[in-house]
Amino acid sequence: MKIIRLVGFIVLACLLATGSVFAADTIKIGLMAPLTGFAAADGASVDNSVKLALERVNNEGGVIGKKVELIVYDDRADGKEAVAVARKLIQQDRVIGVVAGSYSTPSRASAPIFQDEKIPFVAAYAVHPDITKAGNYCFRNGFLGMVEGKSAGYVAVEMVKAKRIALMTTDNDFGREMAAGFKDYIENQGKGAKIVLEQTYPFPEKDYKPYLSKIKATEADLIVVSGYYFHTAPILKQAREMGIDTQVLGEEGADSPKTIEIAGKASEGFIMVTNLNRDDPRPEVQHFLKEYESRYKIQPDMVGASAYDAFMIICEAIKRAGSTDGEAIQAAIADTKDFNALTGVIKGFNDIGEVVKEVQVQVVKDGRFRYYGVVTDISLITP
Amino acid sequence: MQLFFEQLLNGIAMGSIYALVTLGLALVYGILRILHVAHAGVYTVGAYIGLFFFQLTGSLIIAALGSMVFCAMLGVAIERFVYYPLLKYPPYVPLIGSIAVMLAIEELCRLIAGPHILTFAAKLPFPEIQLGGITISSTLMAVYCITAGVLAFLWYITSFTELGLAMRATSQDIPIADAMGINSHLIVSITFVLGSAIAAIAGILVGIYYNQVYPTMGAVPAYKTLALIVVGGLGSVPGAVIAAMLLGVAETLLIGYANIPLPRDALAFIAMIGVLMWRSEGLLGSR
Numbered sequence: 001m002k003i004i005r006l007v008g009f010i011v012l013a014c015l016l017a018t019g020s021v022f023a024a025d026t027i028k029i030g031l032m033a034p035l036t037g038f039a040a041a042d043g044a045s046v047d048n049s050v051k052l053a054l055e056r057v058n059n060e061g062g063v064i065g066k067k068v069e070l071i072v073y074d075d076r077a078d079g080k081e082a083v084a085v086a087r088k089l090i091q092q093d094r095v096i097g098v099v100a101g102s103y104s105t106p107s108r109a110s111a112p113i114f115q116d117e118k119i120p121f122v123a124a125y126a127v128h129p130d131i132t133k134a135g136n137y138c139f140r141n142g143f144l145g146m147v148e149g150k151s152a153g154y155v156a157v158e159m160v161k162a163k164r165i166a167l168m169t170t171d172n173d174f175g176r177e178m179a180a181g182f183k184d185y186i187e188n189q190g191k192g193a194k195i196v197l198e199q200t201y202p203f204p205e206k207d208y209k210p211y212l213s214k215i216k217a218t219e220a221d222l223i224v225v226s227g228y229y230f231h232t233a234p235i236l237k238q239a240r241e242m243g244i245d246t247q248v249l250g251e252e253g254a255d256s257p258k259t260i261e262i263a264g265k266a267s268e269g270f271i272m273v274t275n276l277n278r279d280d281p282r283p284e285v286q287h288f289l290k291e292y293e294s295r296y297k298i299q300p301d302m303v304g305a306s307a308y309d310a311f312m313i314i315c316e317a318i319k320r321a322g323s324t325d326g327e328a329i330q331a332a333i334a335d336t337k338d339f340n341a342l343t344g345v346i347k348g349f350n351d352i353g354e355v356v357k358e359v360q361v362q363v364v365k366d367g368r369f370r371y372y373g374v375v376t377d378i379s380l381i382t383p
Numbered sequence: 384m385q386l387f388f389e390q391l392l393n394g395i396a397m398g399s400i401y402a403l404v405t406l407g408l409a410l411v412y413g414i415l416r417i418l419h420v421a422h423a424g425v426y427t428v429g430a431y432i433g434l435f436f437f438q439l440t441g442s443l444i445i446a447a448l449g450s451m452v453f454c455a456m457l458g459v460a461i462e463r464f465v466y467y468p469l470l471k472y473p474p475y476v477p478l479i480g481s482i483a484v485m486l487a488i489e490e491l492c493r494l495i496a497g498p499h500i501l502t503f504a505a506k507l508p509f510p511e512i513q514l515g516g517i518t519i520s521s522t523l524m525a526v527y528c529i530t531a532g533v534l535a536f537l538w539y540i541t542s543f544t545e546l547g548l549a550m551r552a553t554s555q556d557i558p559i560a561d562a563m564g565i566n567s568h569l570i571v572s573i574t575f576v577l578g579s580a581i582a583a584i585a586g587i588l589v590g591i592y593y594n595q596v597y598p599t600m601g602a603v604p605a606y607k608t609l610a611l612i613v614v615g616g617l618g619s620v621p622g623a624v625i626a627a628m629l630l631g632v633a634e635t636l637l638i639g640y641a642n643i644p645l646p647r648d649a650l651a652f653i654a655m656i657g658v659l660m661w662r663s664e665g666l667l668g669s670r
Binding site: 011036038040041043044171201203204205206207209210211213214217229230233234237241242243259261262263264298 | 639
């Protein structure tokens with residue numbers, strides 16, 4: 001009797017063990033996103049978009065014969081939280097690649113941890129230069145502030161033909177980097193355009209009237225604004241309320257349907273540099289835009305599309321590497337060439353892991369973002 | 384000169400908004416000696432409930448009334464279930480409780496209404512005014528008029544009614560007020576009703592003014608109003624209003640005329656440090 005029981009036990013144990021082996025027979029990719037806290041709206045966009053990407057990959061049969069499993073953790077856009085989450089992804093979940101769908105602070109804090117473990121790490125849209133400097137396993141699918149700033153300069157001079165420019169910058173890393181890039185372009189290739197007013201505003205600012213009154217007095221013909229949608233939209237709205245109808249040029253932080261919703265009619269004609277072209281004719285992009293809106297009842301934005309791309313970059317690299325070995329995947333990501341991403345065709349990554357792709361220019365027309373132009377000049381878009 | 388007046392008008396609007404949010408805090412501190420940080424949470428809830436009723440009925444009046452009633456109940460609930468049991472402990476205990484309530488309210492708003500910024504696209508029915516080349520937009524007019532109305536109402540209540548007398552008595556000394564036949568606990572609750580209803584108005588007004596309602600909209604007011612009641616003189620309602628107005632104007636002029644790298648919020652705390660160093664009772668406080 002005892003022996004039978006013992007055998008029963010062993011069989012049961014084996015079943016349980018193989019059960020967990022079956023469960024482990026997926027490819028695990030981690031996703032860090034700010035699902036709660038002040039950045040929760042971006043976190044939701046990232047989460048929704050990457051889930052669409054996951055569905056697409058698994059419907060097409062997964063990668064190297066296995067299904068992909070997504071492990072999502074909330075980092076609350078907080079550095080300390082991100083470190084804890086990174087350790088969990090490494091030790092508990094043993095992921096083989098990570099999408100950082102979060103802000104600079106958490107991405108910057110967790111990048112070196114993944115670098116040490118040789119786990120490829122792709123930052124979707126975080127902008128701090130240090131993220132990719134953590135090492136060769138760290139890549140970025142978003143633009144650096146410098147690239148976006150120079151591109152904005154190009155748009156201001158070549159497309160808008162501005163002569164007197166007022167610059168409003170949010171007081172954080174990205175704002176400052178972007179302003180530096182913008183000024184660099186205006187000084188060297190400005191064709192006589194000059195910056196008549198340079199104004200930084202603190203990140204939690206809500207009331208822009210004092211700044212706008214000042215700008216009004218300068219008689220600028222273009223206002224360049226760096227900031228998130230919760231900065232740019234009130235700026236647009238308050239400017240129009242004050243009777244300022246000067247053209248406004250923004251950056252990817254304003255790339256959210258919320259910009260249009262908050263600013264309402266004041267957003268018409270607003271231009272921005274970003275990485276998602278809503279009028280991109282490629283079927284992948286149009287399918288994503290439609291699918292996202294019908295499923296989540298809100299328009300997709302560049303944050304989500306960038307995270308989608310980061311996830312696809314890792315999956316493609318695993319396919320090309322034909323293995324789940326960190327080193328092989330890293331080499332494959334570094335070898336990415338002309339990859340068909342939502343946010344444009346990725347020409348590749350440079351030595352420090354920065355993406356090279358065209359910068360999109362969008363304009364608000366009838367309450368939606370539409371194509372306005374594209375910056376293709378390789379000297380501007382190469383970081 | 385025109386720029387100066389424009390900035391002054393912007394500053395008074397900013398100060399009015401600060402004043403509306405700070406009023407409740409000053410009232411509560413005056414009567415209970417508690418730093419009611421969760422007041423900023425009540426203000427957030429005020430904006431959400433106002434928006435909810437506005438979307439439901441399309442009427443701003445109903446939105447304001449509904450939100451005021453709801454916030455008044457919320458304020459009293461916080462007083463009864465959080466502060467009252469904690470009053471026997473040192474003042475930092477209710478303060479910790481208050482911070483906990485503030486965070487809980489923020490996260491509840493996020494869970495119920497979602498993390499996105501909601502828009503409050505209502506038109507405030509106030510006229511636009513032209514004054515010698517300066518336009519006072521209808522939103523600015525709305526802020527001025529509503530703030531003036533609330534302040535006048537509060538002044539009338541506290542100065543000319545028996546309720547105001549009872550409130551002043553309770554704020555001076557609760558045991559003595561009790562001995563004089565005042566139901567001090569009821570007066571405390573009424574203070575919370577008043578303060579929270581004003582917070583509801585402030586929430587709706589700010590929601591419309593910036594066309595944004597979001598879970599963390601109380602985060603900055605939560606600490607800024609603390610600095611304001613210290614500058615105004617702890618517990619002094621007129622002091623808090625004056626401090627709020629001065630701060631709004633000072634911030635705006637500073638931004639308008641100097642490109643200083645300090646965030647505007649720093650100014651409130653510089654003023655607070657200054658007051659603590661040179662006039663620790665605040666602008667209108669008594670020693």
